[in-house]
Amino acid sequence: MELHGVKVDVAQLSRLSSVFAQKMAEDEDAAFEAAGTRFNPGSPKQIGDILFGDMGLPGGKKTKSGAWSTDAAVLEELAAAGHALPRALLTWRQFAKLKSTYSDALKEAINPVTGRVHTSFSLAATSTGRLSSSEPNLQNIPIRTEEGRKIREAFVAEPGHVIVAADYSQIELRLLAHIAGVEALKDAFRAGQDIHAMTASEMFGVPIEGMDPMVRRNAKAINFGIIYGISAFGLANNLGISRDEARTYIDSYFKKFPGIADYMEAMKREARDRAYVETLFGRRIHLPGIRDKNPAMRQFAERQAINAPIQGAAADIIRRAMARMDAAMAQAGLSARMLLQVHDELVFEVPESEAPDLIALAGEVMSQAAAPAVALSVPLEVDARAGATWGQAH
């Protein structure tokens, strides 16, 4: 499925490539200086030999194939202990990633005829019903770091137009609250509360007012973990805490929200009985691994059984919204064009004067997209904004 393509600012991408190249050169110098030797900063093998062989630093993890792990978590730990080399490697990697995967590649992807970047959306590539995007993938454009967000600023509207981005707020947690029937979570969503702060308040018995940001952050990690079929190991890894501590958190969460534990057990049972699970809309996700003789395979399938109905229902809902958007825009007399889908977000290009109407319309269509097939017991909220660039529309 190919939509209209999206315009990118070539000059902006070129400027970014230059900036990133400069930063990489600086980091490379710093890395060679700290290592006392020249090496390829793009080679994890060479990095492992230098850090854990030559320099004799305490190496933690090994990769699947037995080599020293040099991933960001490992390098962060060494950098925090005051070592210069891992810090230089982390920043080198950040800029190398941004340059090769984004600023350079997006420039190359501009179609000479349309002057725009045309991704390819696959409608049947994922097990859960999500779309996928390739050549180039426009569903993983950076947003989490300041430098990365500059890539998003290169996605622009035609003159006289703006970009509108409309995204579902916490759609997966809302669907979990509905599916698992967790009244406390549903009430919080109906009241428009900060769901992570509410979770923290319930779990740790602290007031929401004046809450320590770290406490809220922990609760947020737990909420995400729940959606993924949490394990004490995974949560401990994510939060940098001990497994015992993680286990305590999880137990406390299940005690406060017993409906979640019931939901998880029900999905595991359903998967074992039928070798598939279903979304609210009847999409089936087959899980042959649930009957594998290898316990690790079975446990993986159990986490999929927990996650797939949630992720899949969200995918079903945004598909329903997309299917309705063109007719809705035509009926409203809007000449807006739907450009991209990023799992819980739709991106449009629209004449500037139409932006307020499109924001209202997308919000209405998206928030009502489960109906009439499914009557949700929680509201679906949509944040929609206009901006000159995709970055500014966020």
Add this chain to the structure above:
DNA sequence: TCGGCAAGCCAC
């Protein structure tokens, strides 16, 4: 030179 795997990392 090409294809495939491993490692790593970007997004939701």
Add this chain to the structure above:
DNA sequence: AAACGTGGCTTGCCGA
């Protein structure tokens, strides 16, 4: 001993 879900892209590396 394992190792939270769904994807795609790039580089390094190795063998055909």
